[in-house]
Amino acid sequence: MDLMELFFITLGFAVIVCYGVRLLLFSKMLFPKIWFPLPKYFFTSMGAWAGCISPSPRPTEVVTGASEGIGRAYALALAEQGMNVVIMSRTKAALEDVAKEIVATTGQRVKVIVTDLMEDVFSEIEDQLCGLNIGILVNNVGMLPSVIPSKFLECAELDQTITKVINCNVKSMAKMCKIILPGMENRGKGVIVNISSGIASIPFPLYTLYAASKVFVERFSQGLQAEYRDKGIIIQTVAPFGVSTRMADYQKTNTVTLSPEDFVKSSLQYLRAGDKTHGSVCHIFLGWLLQSIPAKILYAECVLHGLQDYVKKRAQKTSVSVSSASSEQGRNG
Template sequence: MDLMEMFFISLGAAVVVYYGVKLLLFSRMLYPKGWFPLPESFFSYMGEWAVVTGASEGIGRAYAFALAEQGMNVVIMSRTKATLDQVAKEISDATGQRVKVVVTDFTKENVFSEIEDQLKDLNIGVLVNNVGMLPSIIPCKFLESTELDQTIIKVINCNVKTTVKMCKIILPGMENRGKGVIVHISSGVASIPCPMYSLYSASKVFVERFSQGLQAEYKDKGIIIQAVAPFGVSTRMAGFQQTNIVTLSPEDFVKSSLHHLRAGDKTYGSVCHTVLGWLLQSIPRKILYADCMLNISQDYVRKKQHRRYQPPHQVQLLKMEDTNNLE
């Protein structure tokens, strides 16, 4: 056997091993309960309290309920007191856990000193950085965004600054106790550069990189820090789309995402979204970014919004909130 033949055999074997390992790692994400089991008392062991931002509805509300069902008291944070009070009552009635309401608007400046005062005496074991702002459900080019200067400030404050500041407030206590969980809600659209949602997707890339960097820094302290990047979840931000195999209810998504908690520093939170993420990254960018594809995407979302179904219990909420899509 000559040297060239040995080289190609070795190269082929290396490729097979490489893709075999990738396939094994991917298959683990399809069976998270088996590969990444959590002890029954996992969450209550982490601490007495969980803090969830953007908890008045959608994914945040579902996380607050799920963590209360695991035996944790919860702090729920958002900007609409009446809705938060209702959610607090529902959680308390259903689980018997204590619920603390903190009313704040994360799009504003200088809200974190008051938040820190309200959290300073709590033994916080879990933080879910969920709150996020989508400038417009309908895809549009960056310069076509309404009130662009204010939109930039609000998106950065809500999606970027809040993520960092909440970690600054809560992470020191976790480090001192040597345990804790921080979940950062990113988005599937951060998987690749996303035209027509450029500002939003870029803010979620920041969330992912910040989260992954923190995990590398603090994993030896016994702290789990994970970015979760969902695609379709039936929330106000997504126009309350009908649930199906791809678009999950907030409750189903959160239940699935908690099974992936020990699956690495970033997950898509569910099996179907993991497959979607893999497919999206496999499509050539020239196809995704072609003008015709962008126009088709814009028209599709616009038609979906025109036909969308708004649950009756959300109608009053939509009247109370402003038109920005904030969760």
């Protein structure tokens, strides 16, 4: 056997081993309950309270909120695990409705904090959280510059939009970690879940500002996890793709687009799966697929225009459906 033949045999064996390891790691994601089991009292062992932190929508912005969508689903899911819950948003009525629902269905205590995380309110939030043994923090913050994807310079009120996106997606998340993390470090335990986005897996045209801000969420979380892993603290990025929320125009649920409740239930099973997860099997596959598509194809003008047209049509369809439902309610009323 000559040297060249030996080289190719070794190379082929290395490739087989590499893909075998990848396949094994992916197979683990198919069975999170087996590979990443959580003790029965895992959540309550972290502390008495869970904080679901996120601003709610303003008329001109698309923002996730603790009063609806993924934030509401996390609050309910953690309450069902026996935790008291702190929920934050700027919409008092909606928060109170969620609080009543949590109390009625789980019997857990709920603390409502009406605040706007887009403003400099963090010292006030810290005062209101003082004395609470917060074992889990969910930073569910996310603002899209526009429902319809568009190029960076085409964003309306671009200077204001840049400031708002950074304050919402970046600053508020880092500030909340700064408030909550010291208590977790002192107790030697805790969980922080920072919600990113699946589209932050690659540079994503038409969502450039949003995707870049979510990359910060991932890198910040991964850095914190490396710093505080030895302190017994789990810090994880959750990067979903399609979830039927306001941000996604309440798309119909299917195999890819999950309801907030189903997504949160699935994502909590991956808490011990590493510093980043897409939260569900189908979204993990989508993440792999997105990273496998050649950039020349993904960034082609025809593909980008197709994406814009698809989202526009979907938004129009959603608007028509809402208008029809409102008219029907008016006639019935």
